[in-house]
Amino acid sequence: MNSELLRVGLIGYGFAGQTFHAPLIAGVPGLVLAAVASRDAAKVKADFPDAQVDADPYALLQRPELDLVVIASPNDSHHPLARAALAAGRHVVVDKPFTLTLAQARELEALAAQRGRLLSVFHNRRWDGDFLTLRALLAAGTLGRVVHVESRFDRYRPQVRARWRETAQPGAGLWFDLAPHLLDQALQLFGTPRAMRVDRAALRDAAQADDWFCARLRYQRLEVTLSASTLAAAPGPRFVVHGTAGSWVKHGLDAQEDALKSGARPAWPHGPDWGRDGGRSVVTRAVGEALVDEPLPLQPGRYGDYYAGIRDALRGTAPNPVPPDQAVAVMALLGAGLG
Structure with missing residues (x-):
């Protein structure tokens, strides 16, 4: 072959x-x-x-x-x-x-x-631009020893739609839909946690399956919180990462899903405009006695990889x-x- x-x-x-x-x-x-x-x-x-x-x-x-x-x-x-x-x-x-x-x-x-x-x-989602950026940030040690990570998918979809993902059938619900992405990213970055606690709920009117979850993964001297919601009209940051030498906060979802939903057909290797993420990405670190915000450029996403x-x-x-x-x-x- x-x-x-x-x-x-x-x-x-x-x-x-x-x-x-x-x-x-x-x-x-x-x-x-x-x-x-x-x-x-x-x-x-x-x-x-x-x-x-x-x-x-x-x-x-x-x-x-x-x-x-x-x-x-x-x-x-x-x-x-x-x-x-x-x-x-x-x-x-x-x-x-x-x-x-x-x-x-x-x-x-x-x-x-x-x-x-x-x-x-x-x-x-291993090839989301913001996740690729986070991997590089951790590899560079820019934030020191990481102690707390929040990773979320917040969306606002208050109406339960007529599709199998939102029914009561096996494999439906937000936990099966989005948790695999978040769990896989956590495993790629930090390995298997020592303990995990998960809360799930069906919060929307007429919901038949879970449409909200929060998973808390505990590592040695590190806490990772993974969450997703269908009722977040004001979404929180996609990533919040705190370390002994600073923090990184990134807003907005990776742009590739929306591009594909709009009918884009990306060629591989991806061109310079594919996967470009315009979300706000800021590193905050101490410089002398002051905390200074520094924009961190985001890597482009690369689903074709x-x-x-x-x-x-x-x-x-x-x-x-x-x-x-x-x-x-x-x-x-x-x-x-x-x-």
């Missing part, structure tokens, strides 16, 4: 499939979106007229020409579809959350190893960008938060 075109089959053409996976796959040289499993063929053909469309996802798995299958269907279907794809000999990418339970995640990890297939999970990494991993020239053991670690914390 060193130079040949890799043919990708995408299962699901709802929000995740249409907004994130399809345009990112199509934008990476060496990958082609060859087939899509969807009950709405016209919707797929309007965007990708050359893609084959199967109404049945299991029919797509039998297409011999596919090298990789991407699963972007509802959360409760991730495990059975990924298991079937691996059994069919396909390499597999699964949208987050990996599965509904830790046991399911471990089963898929073992099956992929047994079949010698690549298995990866789409933790795309994930699928470029998948391509290179399949060609044998790079590691899996999100190996299954890292996704299993996220599932361990996600499952613990349901208790």
Whole structure:
């Protein structure tokens, strides 16, 4: 597979499939979106007229020409579809959350190893520009020893919408939707916490699933608070980081999701305007007896790096960008938060 075109089959053409996976796959040289499993063929053909469309996802798995299958269907279907794809000999990418339970995640990890297939999970928020900026800031030691981190996704969506993510079905709710991103980022930065406490609630009128959560992760001499809300008309900062040598505060969400929702199709490598984040980013440090605010430029976001990494991993020239053991670690914390 060193130079040949890799043919990708995408299962699901709802929000995740249409907004994130399809345009990112199509934008990476060496990958082609060859087939899509969807009950709405016209919707797929309007965007990708050359893609084959199967109404049945299991029919797509039998297409011999596919090298990789991407699963972007509802959360409760991730495990059975990924298991079937691996059994069919396909390499597999699964949208987050990996599965509904830790046991399911471990089963898929073992099956992929047994079949010698690549298995990866789409933790795309590792390539948010503000998260990349934070990783660099911590690596440089600018804030000294970090003692407190707040990371949140605040949105204002007071109306419960008619979509599976907001029903009472397994895998629905904000904890399964956004906590995988926040937990994965915390694990990437700080490793496994010594303890975790999670509060979840359904706060909106007519809410059927949790639409607010707060998770508190405790490390040695470090506290990390992860939260998300659908009723934050005045959102708090995306990141607040305090250390022994200063603080960093960043406002606003990464711009890539909104760009993709608006119909942008990013080419990889990304150009200079892709992923540019205009949010306020300030480092505060002591200079003599005074505290001084210094703007910190934000790195651009790079979602395309994930699928470029998948391509290179399949060609044998790079590691899996999100190996299954890292996704299993996220599932361990996600499952613990349901208790």
